[in-house]
Every structure is written in C-alpha cells, then in structure tokens.
Amino acid sequence: MNKTLMEILRLVQMGEVRISDHGYDELAEDGIVVKDIVESIAEAILVEDYPDYPKGKCVLVLQKDRRGDFIHAVWGIPKGMPSPAVLITAYRPDPTRWEAGFMRRKT
Numbered sequence: 001m002n003k004t005l006m007e008i009l010r011l012v013q014m015g016e017v018r019i020s021d022h023g024y025d026e027l028a029e030d031g032i033v034v035k036d037i038v039e040s041i042a043e044a045i046l047v048e049d050y051p052d053y054p055k056g057k058c059v060l061v062l063q064k065d066r067r068g069d070f071i072h073a074v075w076g077i078p079k080g081m082p083s084p085a086v087l088i089t090a091y092r093p094d095p096t097r098w099e100a101g102f103m104r105r106k107t
Helices: 003-013 021-030 034-043
Strands: 017-019 045-050 058-064 070-076 085-091
Touching (some): 003 058, 003 070, 017 021, 034 070
Parallel strands (some): 017 085
Antiparallel strands (some): 058 070, 070 085
C-alpha cells in the first residue's frame, strides 16, 4: 500500500479527520454521505499519488459508498503537519472522462 494512503488510513482510524469546505460542497452535490467515505477508506484503491503537492501530500483513491457505487476521493495531509487526514474532495467519477473501472483517465 502507498505510504501516504497508509498514513491517511491510520489517521482516519484514530479519528483525526477533517472535511474541507470544498469537500462538503462536492459531497452534497453528488449525494455522498460523509460516513460512507470515512468507513470505506480501509478498502480504498490508489488511483493517483501526489507526494509533492504544494499544500501537502495527497492521493486520489477509488472508494465505494454503502450501495457499492464508485466514488473518487482526494485525501491529504497538510504540508508540514502530522495530522489530520483531510478529505479534500469526493465525487462520483464521470464515465466519459475515465476508463472502465475508474482507475485511468481517458486520453
């Protein structure tokens, strides 16, 4: 498992989680429940890794909600900080922009 994703998983398990304002907006827009995202992080699959992102390392992961529908979530850890795990955004992936399985962007 990716190092950043392992750190995020550990922080979530410890209850050190924050949802960004943008994250709340996106969750509401796509009808995603925060509890679904937090509870399914243990089964998250790494899609993209951004270890050098200017605001702090982060990852794009594929998760599922309680119905089994796919969700992309961007989780990060603020630069220079040991915690919390921040849910930056989460959305339902657009099949016109992603390959089947939502693991690779269409070119």
